Amino acid sequence: MKKQWLMRLLVALGLGSLGAATPAQAASNYYTTNPGIIRVKKTVAYYKDAAKTKHDSTVKVGHYAKISKVVTVKGHAPVLKTNTGKYVTANKAFVAKTSGYQNPKAYYQVNYTQIKPYGKVGYTVKRNYEGIKTWKIMRRLGTANGYNKYNQATYNAVRNFQKNHHLKVTGNVNEKTWVKLGFSKSSWTSIDAYVAPLGAHAWNGRTEHINAMIKQAYQYKGNPYLVGSSSKPIYGTDCSGLVMQALYAGGINPAPISSIHHAYPGNEWNSRNLWASKKFKHVAYSNRQRGDLVFYYQPGTHVIWHVAIYLGGNKVIESWPPRIMVQPIKNGQRSNVAGIARVFN
Numbered sequence: 001m002k003k004q005w006l007m008r009l010l011v012a013l014g015l016g017s018l019g020a021a022t023p024a025q026a027a028s029n030y031y032t033t034n035p036g037i038i039r040v041k042k043t044v045a046y047y048k049d050a051a052k053t054k055h056d057s058t059v060k061v062g063h064y065a066k067i068s069k070v071v072t073v074k075g076h077a078p079v080l081k082t083n084t085g086k087y088v089t090a091n092k093a094f095v096a097k098t099s100g101y102q103n104p105k106a107y108y109q110v111n112y113t114q115i116k117p118y119g120k121v122g123y124t125v126k127r128n129y130e131g132i133k134t135w136k137i138m139r140r141l142g143t144a145n146g147y148n149k150y151n152q153a154t155y156n157a158v159r160n161f162q163k164n165h166h167l168k169v170t171g172n173v174n175e176k177t178w179v180k181l182g183f184s185k186s187s188w189t190s191i192d193a194y195v196a197p198l199g200a201h202a203w204n205g206r207t208e209h210i211n212a213m214i215k216q217a218y219q220y221k222g223n224p225y226l227v228g229s230s231s232k233p234i235y236g237t238d239c240s241g242l243v244m245q246a247l248y249a250g251g252i253n254p255a256p257i258s259s260i261h262h263a264y265p266g267n268e269w270n271s272r273n274l275w276a277s278k279k280f281k282h283v284a285y286s287n288r289q290r291g292d293l294v295f296y297y298q299p300g301t302h303v304i305w306h307v308a309i310y311l312g313g314n315k316v317i318e319s320w321p322p323r324i325m326v327q328p329i330k331n332g333q334r335s336n337v338a339g340i341a342r343v344f345n
Helices: 002-012 023-029 131-141 152-164 175-180 185-193 206-218 239-250 267-276
Strands: 037-040 044-047 055-059 064-071 079-082 087-089 095-097 281-283 293-297 304-312 315-320 323-328 337-342
Touching (some): 131 152, 131 185, 175 185, 206 304, 239 304, 239 315, 267 293, 267 337
Antiparallel strands (some): 044 055, 044 087, 064 079, 079 087, 281 337, 293 304, 304 315, 315 323
């Protein structure tokens, strides 16, 4: 009797089997067709075999998994085979069918199809524009001054270049002038169009999405701080440009804030626009967690002027002159924290 009672308890917990379930029980209590993606409702065990004789690990509430098929071994209740080859109970009391990990509706929704560029791909570069195109143009024309903003000197240099090469004289760089400057035609659009690839799937949970975001940010580590820039990891960025590409990798699209518009006049301060967004959950500094965004204000003005990604352990990854680097959350250059925004809830 004691053994039977123990077996019934294990079945209730999804950790064992009591024998073959009746057709009615299987239909009502267990998944008999592939649910696609599941979310764990109560702590369950993973097994190495469908008969659940070889324990692999234990997973807690909130865990997600992709299911490849439903398996039924004679004399046992149905189990779900995951895409990792492990098995978990098909008991609906312990696992629930879901479309995948997602933020609450009030916040930015997580994308599971590649995020598209927001803005005009192949935009003409004009006075006061910033970004990678401006940086390249200024270096090519010898007007670089440590701050990649399309200034009057660059405008004049472009006009002279256009005159000398029989191009329409505008002082602006369009595709024809770009190519004549010696840059590839493909780079005219590829610099603008870059959006970091998604680094997590719908069947990955919060931790994996945070890891995807941070992994993307690390690809820029060591690159130079470049104002108004947010493109491929072969280039530098500024603070919000780095954050935007990291967000894209995690599946978050903060449009109309975008990597393309980041190069437009005035958009170098997208840290302020991100801070003002109501689609991030703001939490207390004392509750900061890995993957949160840390916003800083300028001493004296209290205006937002910087954003970084929290790594845990009082460290952040950020783009701050002269380069993209890992730093303490507070240091001698910027220590006035305005607040913390949570990306994944």
